[in-house]
Amino acid sequence: MLLSFGIMAQNTFKAKVINDQTKVPLKGATAFIPDLKIAAIADTSGLITINNIPNGRFEIGITYIGFAKSEKVYSFPLQHPDEIIEVSLGASTGELAEVTVQTTRTNQNLRDIPTRIEALPLEELDEKSTMRPGDIKMLLGETTGIHVQQTSAVSSTASFRIQGLDSRYTQLLQDGMPLYSGFSGNLSLLQISPLDLRQAEFIKGSASTLYGGGAIAGLVNLISKVPEKEPELTLLLNGTSAKGADASVFYSQKWQHIGTTIFGSYNYNGAFAPSNTAFTAIPQTNRFAINPKVFLYMDDHNSGWFGVNTTYENRLGGDVQVVEGQADNIHQYFERNKTFRFSTKLSFTHKIDEESRINFKNTIGYFDRDLGEQGFNFKGKQLSSFSEVNYVRNGEKASWVAGANLITDHFTAEPPQNSLNYNLTTLGAFVQNTYKATNWFSLETGLRLDNNAPAPAKPSSGLFFLPRVNALFRITDHLTSRLGGGLGYKMPTLFNDESEQDGYQHIQPLNIGNTQAEQSYGLNGDLNYRSTLGDKAFININQLFFSTRVDSPLILQNNSFVNAPGYLHTQGAETNIKLVMDELVFYLGYTYTDTKQHFNGQSSSQPLTPKNQLSFDATYEIEGSFRFGAESFYTGPQLLSDGATGKGYVTFGLLVQKMWKHFDIFVNAENLTDQRQTKWGSIYTGSLTNPHFKDIYAPLDGVVVNMGIRIKILNK
Numbered sequence: 001m002l003l004s005f006g007i008m009a010q011n012t013f014k015a016k017v018i019n020d021q022t023k024v025p026l027k028g029a030t031a032f033i034p035d036l037k038i039a040a041i042a043d044t045s046g047l048i049t050i051n052n053i054p055n056g057r058f059e060i061g062i063t064y065i066g067f068a069k070s071e072k073v074y075s076f077p078l079q080h081p082d083e084i085i086e087v088s089l090g091a092s093t094g095e096l097a098e099v100t101v102q103t104t105r106t107n108q109n110l111r112d113i114p115t116r117i118e119a120l121p122l123e124e125l126d127e128k129s130t131m132r133p134g135d136i137k138m139l140l141g142e143t144t145g146i147h148v149q150q151t152s153a154v155s156s157t158a159s160f161r162i163q164g165l166d167s168r169y170t171q172l173l174q175d176g177m178p179l180y181s182g183f184s185g186n187l188s189l190l191q192i193s194p195l196d197l198r199q200a201e202f203i204k205g206s207a208s209t210l211y212g213g214g215a216i217a218g219l220v221n222l223i224s225k226v227p228e229k230e231p232e233l234t235l236l237l238n239g240t241s242a243k244g245a246d247a248s249v250f251y252s253q254k255w256q257h258i259g260t261t262i263f264g265s266y267n268y269n270g271a272f273a274p275s276n277t278a279f280t281a282i283p284q285t286n287r288f289a290i291n292p293k294v295f296l297y298m299d300d301h302n303s304g305w306f307g308v309n310t311t312y313e314n315r316l317g318g319d320v321q322v323v324e325g326q327a328d329n330i331h332q333y334f335e336r337n338k339t340f341r342f343s344t345k346l347s348f349t350h351k352i353d354e355e356s357r358i359n360f361k362n363t364i365g366y367f368d369r370d371l372g373e374q375g376f377n378f379k380g381k382q383l384s385s386f387s388e389v390n391y392v393r394n395g396e397k398a399s400w401v402a403g404a405n406l407i408t409d410h411f412t413a414e415p416p417q418n419s420l421n422y423n424l425t426t427l428g429a430f431v432q433n434t435y436k437a438t439n440w441f442s443l444e445t446g447l448r449l450d451n452n453a454p455a456p457a458k459p460s461s462g463l464f465f466l467p468r469v470n471a472l473f474r475i476t477d478h479l480t481s482r483l484g485g486g487l488g489y490k491m492p493t494l495f496n497d498e499s500e501q502d503g504y505q506h507i508q509p510l511n512i513g514n515t516q517a518e519q520s521y522g523l524n525g526d527l528n529y530r531s532t533l534g535d536k537a538f539i540n541i542n543q544l545f546f547s548t549r550v551d552s553p554l555i556l557q558n559n560s561f562v563n564a565p566g567y568l569h570t571q572g573a574e575t576n577i578k579l580v581m582d583e584l585v586f587y588l589g590y591t592y593t594d595t596k597q598h599f600n601g602q603s604s605s606q607p608l609t610p611k612n613q614l615s616f617d618a619t620y621e622i623e624g625s626f627r628f629g630a631e632s633f634y635t636g637p638q639l640l641s642d643g644a645t646g647k648g649y650v651t652f653g654l655l656v657q658k659m660w661k662h663f664d665i666f667v668n669a670e671n672l673t674d675q676r677q678t679k680w681g682s683i684y685t686g687s688l689t690n691p692h693f694k695d696i697y698a699p700l701d702g703v704v705v706n707m708g709i710r711i712k713i714l715n716k
Helices: 002-008 122-131 137-141 497-502
Strands: 011-019 030-033 038-041 047-053 056-063 070-076 085-089 118-120 146-150 158-162 170-174 197-204 218-224 232-240 244-254 258-269 284-297 302-318 334-351 356-373 376-394 398-413 422-436 441-455 463-474 479-490 518-532 537-551 554-557 560-563 566-581 584-599 602-605 612-622 626-635 649-659 663-670 684-686 691-693 704-714
Touching: 011 030, 011 056, 011 070, 030 047, 038 047, 047 056, 122 137, 122 197, 122 232, 122 649, 122 663, 122 704, 137 146, 137 158, 158 170, 244 704, 441 479
Parallel strands: 011 085, 170 218
Antiparallel strands: 011 047, 030 038, 030 056, 056 070, 118 197, 146 158, 197 218, 232 244, 232 704, 244 258, 258 284, 284 302, 302 334, 334 356, 356 376, 376 398, 398 422, 422 441, 441 463, 463 479, 479 518, 518 537, 537 566, 554 560, 566 584, 584 602, 584 612, 612 626, 626 649, 649 663, 663 704, 684 691
16 A cells, blocks of 8 residues: 555656747756756657656756756646746847846846846856956946946046946845945945856836936945855965965855855955056955855744944055055155955845735945055045835736835044045835736836935025836747836935045035935937857847936035036947857947036037947857956057047956866966057056056056866865
């Protein structure tokens, strides 16, 4: 009797795997049940049969080269045991394929969201972590439509601009919570490592309805790794020809009701000045970071996590002799950044049923910065917080998100700069709906109401009403289009690229009572074509058009920030083409940006905004064994603040990586053409003792080669 019951408890799974566009069977598709370690391959008719499956719920993954993976949970015994289940696989388009995104809070498939979102998956982040393990400067700088702007000639500090707009119009998030902003923002790109990230998501264009003020140009949301079923312990060691060294470790493990991730890193760089230039292209740097998290899986309805981030950095740039301790009467200039970051993050989710849940998020950040220059010292502390509660319901036809958040930002400077103190409290409420009207049309609408209370005085425009509309059109099986737009705003603040370039030496206090908030109107639309080319190749082409207008933008005038008499307008286009042929991947990206200042009835181009940027990338990869990549970037001429024009330039890079089960070795070379602004002329006026630096629009460090090893002590 026991034997007969055991036999009856063994089930069979049958599925026919087809191409969702051509309906052709996919011979050789693979099905896998991770919990049971059982796999099967489709026959010539696309039929997969898996026998001896016990009763219970099991996830079955189905894959085929060049196609997006299907993952679904089945309950055995099946309701119709003899039924052959049809599984349709869509052609994969890399990061634009079957990717679940978090930025809109609904955790939906990227293909189904009317908002245009770009996502870099773990595979791409893995590549970037070997090219530049210490920060995400390269990750953002090589993304179409994003321009990384260096804000210090000697300290390598940088900010990033989306679609030609200043960095203060862009929000940087991690796991949906503001990461660094205001006073803490300009060093952020240099203090975030890609090793503990599993996805990066970009919205280009107005996103203020989603996340409030500061998302006029868009946002970048960095998604952290979470514990998986299999533990992971990865150690990365890296050295560079520019006197740099990096050591990072990432550990994660998940048990039944608890899990953890721990990331730690040490980054060092000696003072580096190529070709014996007088000033550091890369400053002397020491940085330590530790980021532990604890995850709780209390039951089927309640889960959450809590994390802490601590970062300390001492960055010293300037005259090479001063940095090396050999200052004299002539060699005296330096720029020192001592920073300490400490932040906590909390996330909790209560699942009401299969369609709805309540989420709570909170982060509190403390930032202490000591900025010292020759004859001047600026010290300040920033205490900020973000709290949000939202309700999410994902229905078959409609999805809803509604919630409220509270944001505080308190900055205190030490005397005699304490007149720059700043305090802002923002209370916001929002609602968003995604409605799938038909198979070919979906509409996403959103509305936010923000109330801002700055100190010491309240400006006339502290209340903002922000609508947003986005539409998705499935024109054919291969062609889709997204159209959308929304309003945005940015409260007045001293913290931007111009203040950083000045080092806060001459900046006057912000007259908040007489300064209006900057308000924006943004539109964008794209066409996306994707198709297979035979059985082993596919192509994806995306064409984006954008336009954003910012009224009364803040400008620096006589060392004071005032509202400009007019508006700022940026418009342009992005073209992205990706071709995948088995192990070969080709990528071409082009950005055209035309940003104009319309002040006092006159029109002029915005400085430090290249109109034309082009990137090309070719990668050959045998998964889990070998990777070779070559890339090239062209940055066109751009107007500089002094009226001159910076020349265009082309850079090249190469990457070779060999992978084994438990370790990888990699060699990467950047800027092989040795393009350096210092080769084309002096980057400063005045004297060595008291230099006045020009705009930095091109690399300063020249050719840089890095080599390292990644050891996977525990790997999936």
